[in-house]
Amino acid sequence: MQIFESNSPLLPEIFSLHGKWRAQQEAVICGRERLTWAQFIAGNHRLANGLLARGVNPRDAVGVVMSNGVPMLQAMMGLMAMGAVSVPINLSVNDDGLVSMLNDAGVTALIVSADQRARIESLIPSMPKSLKLMVCDQGADDDWVSFEQLVATAGEQLPKVGIEATDRLNIIYSSGTTGLPKGIVHTQGGRRDWAYDLAIALRYHCNSKTLLTIGLYSNISWVAMLTTLLAGGTLVIAKKFEANAFLDIVQDEKITHTAMVPIQFQRVIECLEKSKNEYDLGSLDAMMSCGSPLHAELKQSIFDYMPCGIIELYGLTEGVITTIEPEQSEGRWSSVGKPLIGTDIRIVDDNDVQMAANQSGEIVSRGRITMPGYLNRPDANAEASYTDEDGKVWLRTGDIGYFDDEGFIYIVDRKKDMILTGGQNVYPQDIEAVMFEHPAVNDVAVIAAPSNRWGETPIAIVVCDEKSAATMNEITKWSNQRLGKQQRIAAAIAVNELPRNPNGKILKRELKKVHSVVSYD
Structure with missing residues (x-):
């Protein structure tokens, strides 16, 4: 017998409740712009309701071609709140790649920042036939709707659109400037579970203040965004990365968390060496490095200069993650740790035979954070699948590695030559x-x-x-x-x-x- 409803809320509902119960706590900071949770959630919901009123439907794919800032964050969170599928585009991709991705996703709307508008206008003839609405964060004319117009009469309530856990939340493209793009699909439930598991591994909490320095289209930024927002913390968005500015923001805003790639940490260490370590970095609780291997010498330098050390994360946007705790790094400087909670990993040889400890082979993974599949790519899905002796399907990473006698994983090479x-x-x-x-x-x-x-x-x-x-x-x-x-x-x-x-x-x-x-x- 069940008397009371006991469901697992999805991210839009969780964030909406933060807007209620953490109303006056800061949610987002970007330069001089500062939004409380109440303001942030109200803005997200107005965007969502404005898009619904303009004919964008739940489960529609919407391209996001924007530079870092509060408008981009609110565009993606607003799309999540209305049950639409955000398709954030890496701004460095060439025009052919951008058009290819938007066509593959079949976007019905585009949301762009003012600095990307001219580029998009030049590509209109190549855009998908499904495109019916173009929104720009600033300025409006016959072809474009501005954010101001979009939210003018929109309500601040969370849209009641019946979002399901299996609904797509976003599509992140891993390649595709030529040939067939690979769109990695994430669902509402999958992203929620992913954020829960990562928040534990990366030590997020309600007082987290996270500095974002990478484009918000990147899955690295999504790690930091969703874990911070899930915990009810504060996001600090940098429009671009500069090592000195990073250190200034950490000191002035008392940043607790960040997620960056090794080359960024290298630039920060170089600045600290030149400044004779004059910055106060005592507020930092946890930092994550991912995207490429963190070489042992650099990792040790981070520990020397930054009291919180570093959590190295190995993973794929497709949904395999390992992390190594700062306390575990001594003597294992080249290891990427152990699988994320709830995730399992195997090492298999070229014949798909499971390997023992200290034997190299392809890394395969399974767990609740794994993507449901690539968009429109049955060939890529088949290529990425490994089926075990019990009929369970695992994700092939294409990376070569091994685990030692204690179960710590080491990456040897990248099988795919990426x-x-x-x-x-x-x-x-x-x-x-x-x-x-x-x-x-x-x-x-x-x-x-x-x-x-x-x-x-x-x-x-x-x-x-x-x-x-x-x-x-x-x-x-x-x-x-x-x-x-x-x-x-x-x-x-x-x-x-x-x-x-x-x-x-x-x-x-x-x-x-x-x-x-x-x-x-």
Whole structure:
């Protein structure tokens, strides 16, 4: 017998209750703009109700092409509150990639910041036929609705739209400037569970004050956003990252949490070294590093300069996560820890046989935080699936690793040859597809090389048409004009042929041995 209703509220309801019970506590800070929880939630709900009144429906996909700021945060939270599916776009992607992603998602509306409006207007002819509403945070005309117009008569109540846990919440694209994009789907229930589990692992609480320094489209930012908001804390948004500004904000705002990529931490440590550690960083409770490996020397420097140490997170947007606690790092500087609570991990060989401790193989994972699948990509879903002896399906990571005798996990290599530059995923095949369009390029392989600035950077190993007079500098310039900002190659290197196995597959590991010894700025 059940007398009382006992449901598990989704994030829109949880956040709405924070607006009620934490009304006067600060929820968001960006520069001089400061919003209480009551103001933040009221604004989110007005946006949601305004979109509903303009014909955007629950479960519709809505593209978000915006720079960091309160408007972008409220756009994504407003879409969540009305049960729509946000599709946040990495602003560094090139125009072809942006159009490809929005078409793949089938967006019915676009929300853009004023600095992105001209770019979007130039691409209107290529936008999906489903597009029926364009919203800009500032300014309005016959084609655009402003935020001010959108919320003018909208109510502040949480929309009653019947959101289900299995409804899509967002789609985050991991690649797609050329060819088929890979949209990673997250659900309302999945994101809630993900935030709960991460909040425990990353030590969030109701007094957390979290500094966001990466684009809000990034899943790294979503980690920090949702865990902080779930706990009822405060978000501090930086419009861009600068190491000195980071330290000033931490000191002045008494920041407790942040999530960044290793190259950002490296810049912060360099600033601390130059300043002779003059900053007061005592407010920091926990910091997370993810996106690329945190090398042992840098990790130890973080512990030397920052009293809270660092929690290193290994994970995929698709839904596998491990973390290593600061207290566990001594003597395990290269480890990425153990699986997130409720998540299981196996190591399997090329024949899908489970490996014992200290044996390297592909990392596979399963748990409640795993995505339901890629959007419109049954081929990618099949490729990413591993089925165990009990018929349970696990997510293949494409990464090679092992666990030691105590169960601590170590990453050995990236099976998929993905390049992690500045914490962003860059896929060599996307760059190669562009470079093959150059008339002088007969063959090309893109690999990662060390970068003093970005951690890794793409370089291209090129086989040219023997009749071509094109130089490597010319090919580099031509390619970078057509690539997204983070895809741009640091160099093109001429060779007579590329090494291949008997099946014709390029042996990138051999190329890396020869060409990845030089570091680029």
